[in-house]
Amino acid sequence: MNNEAIVNAVVAQILEQLKGQPTAAGEERSVKVGVSARHLHLCREHMDILFGAGSELTPMKELMGGQFAAKETVTIIGLKLRPIENVRVLGPLRSQTQVEVSATDCIRLGVKAPVRLSGDLKGSAPIVIVGPKGAVSLKEGCIVAKRHIHMSPEDAAAFGVHDKQVVSVQAPGARGGLLEEVPVRVDKSFTTEMHIDTDEANGLGIANGSKLPVIV
Template identity: 60%
Template sequence: MDNSNVELITKMVLEAVEKKNAAQSGEGFLVPIGVSARHIHLTQEHVEILFGEGYHLTKFKELMGGQFASNEKVTIVGLKLRAIENVRVLGPVRKNTQVEISATDAISLGVKAPIRESGNIAGSAPIAIIGPKGAVYLNEGCIVAKRHIHMAPKDAMAAGVHDGDIVSVKADNERGTIFNNVQIRVDDSFTLEMHIDTDEANAAQIKSGDTVRIVSC
């Protein structure tokens, strides 16, 4: 191994140690918060059942990773026929329909929605979805989203983390809340942001745009 490679490896090791020490000392890596309200992802088949044959979602607001908040909204109904109206649909369409709610929403609807990573809906709660043109009943598909941090690769490198890692973060406000079991999700299309639901935000007195810091990896 030549001297240049030795120097490079030494530099990388020192940077990794420095990042770890910074996190342990209370500095940590700062991450902005995005509070995620209840929402739904639909397949094209379900879009057409709910809104009409040949219908396509229309864009209301751009989100990260090529996603968007659509103008379309639906009503979701739990097993006890309790409903929540005006649940926004996010696009583009997906291969599976998924409803993401808070734990408080689950209680209101009377459903046992598990905490899951987005896309992991096997064995999750059943839910009904009502649109202006029709209705869909899902045997599974309703979850409480697992808290997570979106990162671009450069952010992950700066924070010393990798896709799939589980970290803890702290909110330095009056509540001083520490969130454990926060999953790192890395993709070139992501903008740095931690997503928590409205229950978590309210309990910790956090709003969108506030920051937290990674305190352990």
């Protein structure tokens, strides 16, 4: 075997060994961005009040983790009594009703919704939900969704991150900037994707489906 063949063989062996190894600290990998508009999740009790006893959500579009966008929509109302109509319900039903809005929505509604991860509802803002069959007044349950990244275990290993780890994401361009304190949520049901709301996307010039580098 000549010298060139030996070098090629060594390089091939090294590349094979590197496959699947975690990302080194500071190295960048890209993640797809999903821009999330205002929406809500309902519990069984509130589903019955808003849409009728025994009613079921009608799946319209499949989402990650067994979730789906339903055909059903509602109207939400805050202290300013300026309603926002056609707010999409996501399924399946949950144990607790949760409304996710943007900071701009909060101004229109007159609510002070905290920035929270999904499910962290204690002490969150009150909101009224109106459906075709009735209305629900929540003492808490309205939040501004905190930006986050969903990852499969395989992708988390490739990125060199773990569940609940916090990373940064760089948005390039004239209106871009560094998105800091982005928690990673790892589950086998997830498709790897970063979720931000419409305010963050518009402010940083990020289009739905963009790929942005993650800084570990």
